[in-house]
Amino acid sequence: xxxxxxxxxxxxxxxxxxxxxxxxxxxxxxxxxxxxxxxxxxxxxxxxxxxxxxxxxxxxxxxxxxxxxxxxxxxxxxxxxxxxxxxxxxxxxxxxxxxxxxxxxxxxxxxxxxxxxxxxxxxxxxxxxxxxxxxxxxxxxxxxxxxxxxxxxxxxxxxxxxxxxxxxxxxxxxxxxxxxxxxxxxxxxxxxxxxxxxxxxxxxxxxxxxxxxxxxxxxxxxxxxxxxxxxxxxxxxxxxxxxxxxxxxxxxxxxxxxxxxxxxxxxxxxxxxxxxxxxxxx
Amino acid sequence: xxxxxxxxxxxxxxxxxxxxxxxxxxxxxxxxxxxxxxxxxxxxxxxxxxxxxxxxxxxxxxxxxxxxxxxxxxxxxxxxxxxxxxxxxxxxxxxxxxxxxxxxxxxxxxxxxxxxxxxxxxxxxxxxxxxxxxxxxxxxxxxxxxxxxxxxxxxxxxxxxxxxxxxxxxxxxxxxxxxxxxxxxxxxxxxxxxxxxxxxxxxxxxxxxxxxxxxxxxxxxxxxxxxxxxxxxxxxxxxxxxxxxxxxxxxxxxxxx
Numbered sequence: 001x002x003x004x005x006x007x008x009x010x011x012x013x014x015x016x017x018x019x020x021x022x023x024x025x026x027x028x029x030x031x032x033x034x035x036x037x038x039x040x041x042x043x044x045x046x047x048x049x050x051x052x053x054x055x056x057x058x059x060x061x062x063x064x065x066x067x068x069x070x071x072x073x074x075x076x077x078x079x080x081x082x083x084x085x086x087x088x089x090x091x092x093x094x095x096x097x098x099x100x101x102x103x104x105x106x107x108x109x110x111x112x113x114x115x116x117x118x119x120x121x122x123x124x125x126x127x128x129x130x131x132x133x134x135x136x137x138x139x140x141x142x143x144x145x146x147x148x149x150x151x152x153x154x155x156x157x158x159x160x161x162x163x164x165x166x167x168x169x170x171x172x173x174x175x176x177x178x179x180x181x182x183x184x185x186x187x188x189x190x191x192x193x194x195x196x197x198x199x200x201x202x203x204x205x206x207x208x209x210x211x212x213x214x215x216x217x218x219x220x221x222x223x224x225x226x227x228x229x230x231x232x233x234x235x236x237x238x239x240x241x242x243x244x245x246x247x248x249x250x251x252x253x254x255x256x257x258x259x260x261x262x263x264x265x266x267x268x269x270x271x272x273x274x275x276x277x278x279x280x281x282x
Numbered sequence: 283x284x285x286x287x288x289x290x291x292x293x294x295x296x297x298x299x300x301x302x303x304x305x306x307x308x309x310x311x312x313x314x315x316x317x318x319x320x321x322x323x324x325x326x327x328x329x330x331x332x333x334x335x336x337x338x339x340x341x342x343x344x345x346x347x348x349x350x351x352x353x354x355x356x357x358x359x360x361x362x363x364x365x366x367x368x369x370x371x372x373x374x375x376x377x378x379x380x381x382x383x384x385x386x387x388x389x390x391x392x393x394x395x396x397x398x399x400x401x402x403x404x405x406x407x408x409x410x411x412x413x414x415x416x417x418x419x420x421x422x423x424x425x426x427x428x429x430x431x432x433x434x435x436x437x438x439x440x441x442x443x444x445x446x447x448x449x450x451x452x453x454x455x456x457x458x459x460x461x462x463x464x465x466x467x468x469x470x471x472x473x474x475x476x477x478x479x480x481x482x483x484x485x486x487x488x489x490x491x492x493x494x495x496x497x498x499x500x501x502x503x504x505x506x507x508x509x510x511x512x513x514x515x516x517x518x519x520x521x522x523x524x525x526x527x528x529x530x531x532x533x534x535x536x537x538x539x
Contacts, residue, residue, distance in 0.1 A: 055539075075286055091307075
């Protein structure tokens with residue numbers, strides 16, 4: 001694993017607006033799929049834009065693959081792919097798009113690209129990308145992004161607009177793409193879409209990173225359970241009522257295995273931040 | 283992992299141009315057909331120059347507005363090419379290409395008119411190739427003689443200046459580009475004129491200067507101004523274009539989306 005993103009004491013605010021980030025620190029490594037979670041307006045998209053050099057920090061330093069993204073150096077950009085939430089419209093056909101843009105990415109794999117398109121059931125003979133539906137277009141850009149073999153892939157709300165089978169295909173494709181040279185950051189508020197995909201969970205709340213832990217560490221420290229009756233054990237950290245009973249998170253004192261529920265974890269971290277932070281510190 | 287050239291690489295400029303033409307092919311064909319048609323109807327020299335400058339201005343603004351806003355802006359700024367390569371591709375498109383295409387459209391339009399008159403109406407209408415010829419009258423030995431000057435480079439220079447100016451405006455300003463660019467031009471021009479006038483008056487005690495708005499067009503008539511200053515002023519006026527390109531380059535490097 002190699003450090004690919006290093007954010008050091010970064011502060012940022014938009015013009016004539018209050019500070020969005022203050023002294024933000026974050027390190028990301030290759031070989032990981034990172035889930036960037038947070039409520040609307042917490043700065044998830046802003047963070048991805050800072051990483052890709054579309055916005056510049058007011059203070060602090062950002063390094064991506066040892067480059068300062070601010071300079072948008074071509075040797076950084078060839079290894080960086082950012083899929084924004086709002087995708088562009090283009091009159092090009094899929095083949096023409098590949099012909100125009102693939103030469104900018106020396107590690108682009110045409111075979112992978114058409115395999116991904118096939119998997120996503122996007123017709124590569126479509127005369128114009130603008131003729132595709134929003135979801136189809138999104139799938140096209142995801143396929144192109146993954147085929148660039150970029151070291152850092154930033155996906156902002158990638159599952160927005162995708163139908164249920166496509167969301168499953170997306171998870172499978174991302175899982176097969178990741179290797180020891182690549183790092184993927186997926187920003188989303190639809191946490192269920194990332195189930196069983198994420199290696200590392202980063203939660204933004206109050207414009208701060210309040211949680212940044214690996215999935216395996218989370219399941220080592222926390223036990224996720226669904227019960228009919230409310231468990232009143234002192235180790236229970238978080239509990240939410242459901243139609244069938246209760247979903248709860250408790251300290252994993254017995255080193256039991258459980259399936260992580262990202263949505264419940266997110267709610268627990270946001271509402272019981274200090275308790276969970278202390279548990280992970282210990 | 284393959285490393286790519288990180289300094290100016292002409293192949294990437296060609297790829298950027300190819301990208302533009304493939305993405306805008308139908309729009310380009312439509313636009314130049316309309317311009318050619320307009321030139322078949324109205325082919326007065328002044329009108330052609332007005333079309334050249336106005337369409338150039340719109341073209342320059344549209345090109346950059348399209349590229350630097352929203353999803354398109356994100357996509358454009360993240361294309362793995364240097365800012366210099368992106369700027370050169372834009373300069374080629376909005377200055378050289380637009381200028382060449384306008385001349386081509388004018389020539390085709392003119393030729394079409396001549397051919398139509400010749401074959402359909404059996405009338406001889408000469409082809410106008412005088413787009414860059416300026417005719418004035420001079421008096422030689424008491425006779426009025428027409429003096430024809432080729433003003434190609436002057437027109438191209440002025441067009442290049444206008445395109446460079448609005449390219450900078452469209453990169454620098456987010457909205458109301460035309461208004462803000464023209465306003466900035468006048469504001470800066472006014473300050474420069476004042477500084478210039480003060481300099482001429484205090485340093486060289488000049489009393490006669492041609493009345494022009496922009497300092498670039500100031501015609502120095504007073505013989506008391508040293509020749510070197512006159513030459514610097516002339517060379518300086520040509521330098522405006524690369525200066526504007528350089529500022530555009532730095533504005534592009536500082537562009538956030």
